[in-house]
Amino acid sequence: MSGAGGFRFIDLFAGIGGLRQAFDRIGGECVFTSEYNAFARKTYEANFPGETPVFGDITQLEDVSLIPDHDVLLAGFPCQPFSIAGVSKKNALGRQHGFACEAQGTLFFDVARILQAKRPAAFLLENVKNLQSHDGGRTFEVIVRTLREELGYHLWYRVIDAQHFLPQHRERIVLVGFREDVPFSWEDLCLPAKGSLRMRDVLHPQDGSEKAELPWTEGALAAVGAKYTLSDKLWLYLKNYAEKHRARGNGFGFGLVGSDDVARTLFARYYKDGSEILVSRGEGVSPRRLTPRECARLMGFPDEFRIPVSDTQAYRQFGNSVAVPVFCEVARIMRPHMRAVIG
Template identity: 75%
Template sequence: MLNEFAALRIRAGLSIDDVALMTGYSARQVQRWDAGVGKPREAAVRLLRSTASVAPEPATSRFNFIDLFAGIGGIRKGFDAIGGHCVFTSEWNKFSQQTYAANFRDNHPPHGDITTIGADEIPDHDVLLAGFPCQPFSIAGVSKKNSLGRSHGFADETQGTLFFDVARILKAKRPSAFLLENVKNLTSHDKGRTFQVILKTLREELGYKVWHKVIDAQHFLPQHRERIVIVGFRDDVPFTWDDLKLPTKGSVRLKAILHPEDASEKPEAAFTLGTNASVNDKYTLTDKLWQYLQGYADKHKAAGNGFGFGLVTPDDVTRTLSARYYKDGSEILVSQGKGKNPRRLTPRECARLMGYGDDFKIPVSDTQAYKQFGNSVAVPVFEAVARIMQPHIQTLVEASEQRKAA
């Protein structure tokens, strides 16, 4: 059951970072209050009450959605927050399934490889969510295919890619809306031809109205992380990216997600230890690894390359957290002052860097956790996109229900 603070935040349609910006408290502190840890400041509660009083209260399960290539549920969290109900999940990685199941109590377990699941096995739904991996597309001209007696269209141009599974489900189920996510470079892959096939499939073959935008998580979190978001609606709606109000980049700094190590948070074994909840020494780089990374950086600098480690302080914004972070942590190393080797982020700090609250359970090893957060989406980005999609989803769902009742 949500505590009052979290309930007011959701009712007001605000993300963790929205509240942090409005109140002046750190995102980490707001996350703690949202998770029910500690008593929130009365001024912050009053502000939320005031905001929530003029915001529409989300009804329960206003629409159904499915979560494909779900990872650990980052996209889903935004649609849970606007009243959606997840009726189907697919994620092939067994460790990600473990984390997903620990955090989302559904009446269905996460299903495995979507390529083995027929569309008839998937429940009807209003919205399809998919953070599909980008695989190379083999694109041949329609005229050549016709001369060879081969079919064309999405069934041929996207066959063998994971986007094909998104397309076949959209074709079979015809949900009111979808949201797809991918890396920024999707737009330039194969000189832009891959992205054009995707847009052609969604618009011409499947008949959806489609919008896309590259969004940097740095608007919400202390991390530079650009991802493309593709939004589609089955019918005409007045959707516009102009409704997406993004906070100023860099307004949240790394200190908002770091362990304070001053006894203001409870220790979380084995990330933090002792009465001050100090970061476990195991996250500090060994002399051998630190010397290697410095030597590697010096070698590439001398060669005129930009390769090297990313050393950050609490006042910085980080590079993009990647799935390889478990190897050496080189893209984000936290300075611990002169005379001490830097350290990796803990898995809990990685969760915060991706916008997950401290109530998010991490039931896997550090290695798996680093991979999962490095592969995840930045949660506040998709909370914000879900909010501007919500009225249009609701309009289409209500129209569909009226047609069925007529």
């Protein structure tokens, strides 16, 4: 389908293009993108301009033939509950079974129907670690059976922690599939020691060594704007909330980090109060939230990455994104096998 060592890929549930960044870097050409959220599309299109506009809701694309032929399918599909009934019961009722029934109504179904129709040489899927345990493991069982038995792909999966590449604990499951039986192996991954990067590597230095980037930093020192500092009232509330749960033996509470630390997972809810990752400003003063640029760095996006949306939307987008360096490494070990299959 693609020659001269190149390959064509599609980017489904694309978010702001984290997976695309990885596959662009190994010589791929994106020929189709789908993303439901209008604000995420705005960010995506700002960073990948001059192309066909991003398609919206993939569930509304009934004619899969409209998707261009491609070599690789990428999808960070959201996990939705699966309604799984026994095949024997469905047979007794004369109903259809397999992924067309078990995955219907979930976003994985749209991945499966495109794989079935277009038969790309390879795919990469990403999801939260808990996909494996969702609904007692039955959700993941349907996914694996669909990909291997019904669609005929050779499948490998592994949970990878972004902390190997970034100062953030973030575990995600990665599923890699090839249409042909290739000698793909997770043993080929090069995973740096955890903790090799710390928060100092993503925080604004505030010493004039970087240029100010309004509206997040300002002045000759490129100091973080005052609006990112928590109000005394909110800081007191968070401390009292944490103390209340600590007294009950619960682990709920804020996460305070300094330059030598590794952060908790950045979630899409960060826009609410920033409590999972608060940057210490010293004893006796309220901490601050990360700026959107610091969130981008924490997810492995380059400083050239454009953020054309409000802080609220940016926090949601980076919290929902993939950790780019993780998938650069996965793309790297996929590439030789893609070359063998595609040419």
